[in-house]
Amino acid sequence: MTEFDAATAAVQAALDAGARYADARVMHRRYESMSARNGDIEELTQDESIGLGVRALVGSSWGFHAVPELSDAAARDAGRRAAAIATASARVPGPPIELVPVEATVASWASACDVDPLGVPLSDKGDLLARATATMREHGADLAEGLYQIWDTAKWFVSSEGHRIDQRIRECGGGISATSIGDGETQRRSYPSYRGQYGTTGWELVTSLDLAAHAARIAEESRELLTAPECPSGETDLILGGEQLALQIHESVGHAIELDRILGWEAAFAGTSWLDLTRLGALRYGSELMNVTIDPTIPGALGSFGFDDEGSPAVKRDAVREGRWVGVLAGRDSAAVAGLDYGGSVRADGWARLPMVRMTNVGLEPGPHTLDEIIAATDDGVLMDLNRSWSIDDKRLNFQFGCEVGWEVKKGRRGRMLRNPTYTGIGPVFWRSMDMLSSEIVPWGTPNCGKGQPGQTGHTGHPAAPARFRNVRVGVRA
Amino acid sequence: MSELDLAGRVVELVRRLAGPDAQAEVVVTRADLALTRFANSFIHQNVAESATAVRLRLHADGRTAAGSGSLVDPDGLTALVERTLAATRLAPHDPAWPGLTPPVPVPSGAPVDEATAAASPDERAARVRAFVDAVEGLEAAGYCRTAHRSGAFANSAGQSAVGRSVEAAMDGIARTGGADGVARHAADRLADLDGAALGARAAAKARAAADPVELPPGRYEVVLEPAAVADLLQNLSWYGFNGKRHAERQSFAEPGRAQFDPAVTLVDDPLHASGLPYDLEGTPRRPLTLVEAGTTAAVAHDRRSGAEAGTGSTGHGMVGASTFGPLPRNLRLLPTGGAAEVAAGQLSAGVTGAVADPDTAGLVAGMARGLLVSDFWYTRVLDPKQLVVTGLTRNGVWLVEDGVPTRAVRDFRFTESYPRAMGPGRVLGLGRVPVRQPDRMDGFWWEAPALRLASWNFTGGASG
Numbered sequence: 001m002t003e004f005d006a007a008t009a010a011v012q013a014a015l016d017a018g019a020r021y022a023d024a025r026v027m028h029r030r031y032e033s034m035s036a037r038n039g040d041i042e043e044l045t046q047d048e049s050i051g052l053g054v055r056a057l058v059g060s061s062w063g064f065h066a067v068p069e070l071s072d073a074a075a076r077d078a079g080r081r082a083a084a085i086a087t088a089s090a091r092v093p094g095p096p097i098e099l100v101p102v103e104a105t106v107a108s109w110a111s112a113c114d115v116d117p118l119g120v121p122l123s124d125k126g127d128l129l130a131r132a133t134a135t136m137r138e139h140g141a142d143l144a145e146g147l148y149q150i151w152d153t154a155k156w157f158v159s160s161e162g163h164r165i166d167q168r169i170r171e172c173g174g175g176i177s178a179t180s181i182g183d184g185e186t187q188r189r190s191y192p193s194y195r196g197q198y199g200t201t202g203w204e205l206v207t208s209l210d211l212a213a214h215a216a217r218i219a220e221e222s223r224e225l226l227t228a229p230e231c232p233s234g235e236t237d238l239i240l241g242g243e244q245l246a247l248q249i250h251e252s253v254g255h256a257i258e259l260d261r262i263l264g265w266e267a268a269f270a271g272t273s274w275l276d277l278t279r280l281g282a283l284r285y286g287s288e289l290m291n292v293t294i295d296p297t298i299p300g301a302l303g304s305f306g307f308d309d310e311g312s313p314a315v316k317r318d319a320v321r322e323g324r325w326v327g328v329l330a331g332r333d334s335a336a337v338a339g340l341d342y343g344g345s346v347r348a349d350g351w352a353r354l355p356m357v358r359m360t361n362v363g364l365e366p367g368p369h370t371l372d373e374i375i376a377a378t379d380d381g382v383l384m385d386l387n388r389s390w391s392i393d394d395k396r397l398n399f400q401f402g403c404e405v406g407w408e409v410k411k412g413r414r415g416r417m418l419r420n421p422t423y424t425g426i427g428p429v430f431w432r433s434m435d436m437l438s439s440e441i442v443p444w445g446t447p448n449c450g451k452g453q454p455g456q457t458g459h460t461g462h463p464a465a466p467a468r469f470r471n472v473r474v475g476v477r478a
Numbered sequence: 479m480s481e482l483d484l485a486g487r488v489v490e491l492v493r494r495l496a497g498p499d500a501q502a503e504v505v506v507t508r509a510d511l512a513l514t515r516f517a518n519s520f521i522h523q524n525v526a527e528s529a530t531a532v533r534l535r536l537h538a539d540g541r542t543a544a545g546s547g548s549l550v551d552p553d554g555l556t557a558l559v560e561r562t563l564a565a566t567r568l569a570p571h572d573p574a575w576p577g578l579t580p581p582v583p584v585p586s587g588a589p590v591d592e593a594t595a596a597a598s599p600d601e602r603a604a605r606v607r608a609f610v611d612a613v614e615g616l617e618a619a620g621y622c623r624t625a626h627r628s629g630a631f632a633n634s635a636g637q638s639a640v641g642r643s644v645e646a647a648m649d650g651i652a653r654t655g656g657a658d659g660v661a662r663h664a665a666d667r668l669a670d671l672d673g674a675a676l677g678a679r680a681a682a683k684a685r686a687a688a689d690p691v692e693l694p695p696g697r698y699e700v701v702l703e704p705a706a707v708a709d710l711l712q713n714l715s716w717y718g719f720n721g722k723r724h725a726e727r728q729s730f731a732e733p734g735r736a737q738f739d740p741a742v743t744l745v746d747d748p749l750h751a752s753g754l755p756y757d758l759e760g761t762p763r764r765p766l767t768l769v770e771a772g773t774t775a776a777v778a779h780d781r782r783s784g785a786e787a788g789t790g791s792t793g794h795g796m797v798g799a800s801t802f803g804p805l806p807r808n809l810r811l812l813p814t815g816g817a818a819e820v821a822a823g824q825l826s827a828g829v830t831g832a833v834a835d836p837d838t839a840g841l842v843a844g845m846a847r848g849l850l851v852s853d854f855w856y857t858r859v860l861d862p863k864q865l866v867v868t869g870l871t872r873n874g875v876w877l878v879e880d881g882v883p884t885r886a887v888r889d890f891r892f893t894e895s896y897p898r899a900m901g902p903g904r905v906l907g908l909g910r911v912p913v914r915q916p917d918r919m920d921g922f923w924w925e926a927p928a929l930r931l932a933s934w935n936f937t938g939g940a941s942g
Contacts, residue, residue, distance in 0.1 A: 042800055043801050044569045045546075047545065048547045048549075066526070091600065092606050181726075186728055265518070267518075267653065268651045352527040389860050393856070393940050394856075398940040402868075426941070453523075453918070454919075476868070476938070478866045
């Protein structure tokens with residue numbers, strides 16, 4: 001029995017049990033991670049999981065059931081159970097549910113991959129992490145850590161509308177960090193970011209990072225931070241590096257434009273959104289420099305795919321155009337409720353999880369400047385980079401971020417290093433204050449986006465570049 | 479085939495394929511997990527999964543690797559052993575390997591309620607129905623979930639263990655005019671979850687949270703409800719009582735020092751409620767007192783961190799512990815008067831309005847001026863050593879004057895050191911009734927009464 005056969009059997013069983021729509025995904029995922037500390041390998045894990053998840057719509061109520069078996073009997077049982085769960089959902093019914101139309105597609109898609117990350121010898125991968133962490137230790141880090149992760153996922157999707165899509169998506173990435181411990185506090189520097197850089201690509205991404213070449217620098221900077229002056233407290237011009245701006249986009253734009261949040265479907269847990277659908281197309285989100293796209297077609301970015309987990313093809317859309325809010329991340333059912341005509345942003349993190357609205361690649365289009373030009377144009381401000389902590393309210397308005405490092409900017413020059421830099425603000429006020437944006441775009445990958453109950457970990461991408469924001473509150477103290 | 483049979487079969491496969499000197503530990507867990515989610519007062523997501531996971535950790539020739547898989551037929555198990563063995567041979571040297579858990583007795587866990595283990599989607603939907611009805615026209619959102627795990631452990635040193643665990647939890651909000659009220663409860667039996675009582679409590683709090691005023695940031699005396707206290711316990715666990723972080727000098731914890739108020743006694747108590755009686759390494763789980771009357775007493779260890787510290791494992795082996803560290807995940811803040819005097823889990827008993835709970839009302843009554851806080855949200859650590867955390871209030875804050883909640887207040891952002899806030903002289907009162915709060919994952923829970931603290935540092939209003 002093939003994976004398509006199992007998915008087809010599950011869909012048919014759900015229909016036979018009363019569903020008016022059903023879809024099923026078989027997913028086979030191999031995962032490998034290795035971590036190193038202070039020159040030694042700390043953990044090597046390889047996981048492999050295969051199973052089937054089936055979703056059934058009975059009337060206007062959903063049910064989902066997942067099993068780890070692909071036999072005909074198990075698949076049919078899963079389909080029947082999904083329909084039964086949907087029937088139970090009707091005890092507390094909601095408004096009518098329709099699905100925006102998607103062309104029934106028979107297709108295959110695979111992400112580009114030059115070097116199979118699971119094919120690289122473990123000893124080579126271990127040497128890479130051991131060498132980089134040993135170098136950090138030699139250069140003064142109390143804790144030198146390194147990590148890589150690899151996901152190799154095959155999916156087979158079938159729907160009662162005629163979809164039959166298989167995809168193979170290979171993702172990987174990694175990074176290193178150095179922590180120095182002083183009296184009563186710790187300081188950390190990372191490369192290329194807190195968890196590293198990730199993409200829908202092969203091992204060539206990790207090779208290109210050249211982790212060992214940056215090890216000594218970040219170790220020395222983590223020690224230097226222990227004695228650096230504290231970030232000043234007050235309002236000032238803020239220049240953010242691209243990695244931190246990627247997280248700013250993720251938290252204060254990406255999550256805010258998720259349609260399930262806007263509709264209140266995530267109210268009790270992930271929260272809602274400050275955005276009101278009646279203002280779609282009119283609301284001023286940020287300055288005219290702000291152009292944000294939803295684009296799962298970017299080659300190599302972590303939020304890329306051929307089709308989402310409802311069978312909708314990857315399509316680039318505008319989310320914010322010249323500062324105006326114009327688009328959302330949607331699924332077929334949420335889009336229909338909102339009166340929109342597109343989905344395409346629904347994914348699940350495994351066969352046992354329900355597909356839900358997820359960011360794909362949500363990022364900024366480039367601006368006209370360089371980081372050097374932005375610094376040169378700043379008389380008095382702070383430059384911050386690499387995220388250390390992140391917190392935002394349940395409507396995605398009030399945020400506070402901490403960064404690993406800051407630098408004074410005085411009279412157009414980067415000055416002293418600053419420790420414990422933080423900044424805080426309100427999303428639209430902050431984005432409206434962006435007055436300079438660099439062209440140096442990098443599609444940063446976020447492999448740990450949490451959402452949903454039961455919890456799911458999403459992989460998202462965020463093209464971002466350094467930018468300047470005026471009159472931002474920095475240096476919040478405990 | 480039982481879980482123990484499966485685990486034994488994998489150990490035997492390792493012996494056959496890797497030789498008698500290879501050290502293997504195997505965890506098999508069967509899980510039936512179901513969760514019914516509601517929002518805008520209807521069920522919008524309703525899911526269930528049945529799955530078996532086999533995890534193998536293998537140490538051979540001084541090298542270690544771990545693998546897991548979802549296939550439990552003979553081919554699947556053989557493939558798991560072969561690929562983990564291959565990974566072990568190629569893995570770098572592991573000089574800190576702590577060895578396997580020797581044969582030791584494992585206690586039986588908390589009693590398993592068979593009705594909860596077999597709960598149907600209709601039973602969960604009925605509780606959602608009761609919650610939605612109880613909010614009387616307000617918008618309701620949340621979930622009702624059940625979890626049943628049946629597991630076994632075996633290693634090549636001869637240790638074996640079996641256990642079962644069930645848990646039920648309900649977490650919901652009621653919403654009106656932009657104000658939310660919350661009610662949350664984890665229990666050993668689905669029958670103990672009262673959707674109507676939870677809904678009524680959430681609705682009472684939502685109505686009391688309407689029309690909030692903005693207060694200036696600053697330090698305020700606070701009464702934290704059990705949902706908010708759960709956040710304190712979780713962060714103290716992850717960053718403070720984590721044996722690995724302690725060994726790395728990244729934790730505030732200093733065993734033997736009076737770091738907390740004498741009113742604070744914290745016990746990690748995995749056998750008190752839902753949970754398997756052994757950890758990922760087959761070590762029996764047992765109560766571990768982390769803070770005794772204000773004095774830090776211990777931190778949690780798995781075999782690796784316990785060997786490094788020279789103390790041995792405390793039964794906190796878990797997935798990810800090698801990198802993140804071993805975590806206490808069933809933490810109880812013992813209430814006033816000691817644990818024996820109270821019955822856990824009581825909710826509203828007729829008190830309405832902002833407090834909606836007589837135990838919390840007792841603490842609020844003693845406060846001249848301060849804030850009553852329902853819940854914390856999106857808390858993140860700014861500095862792990864001092865455990866300085868930023869986050870926001872959520873689901874209701876009220877100004878208390880002369881022992882009475884007088885106004886709903888807009889949400890605040892705070893920045894506070896958790897151990898400092900609970901330090902000597904800073905705990906002004908503890909409730910008598912602990913309420914068990916569910917975590918995002920079943921098997922984790924946090925049990926605490928309401929807590930009155932002398933000061934909490936609110937650093938800004940959430941609206942600007």
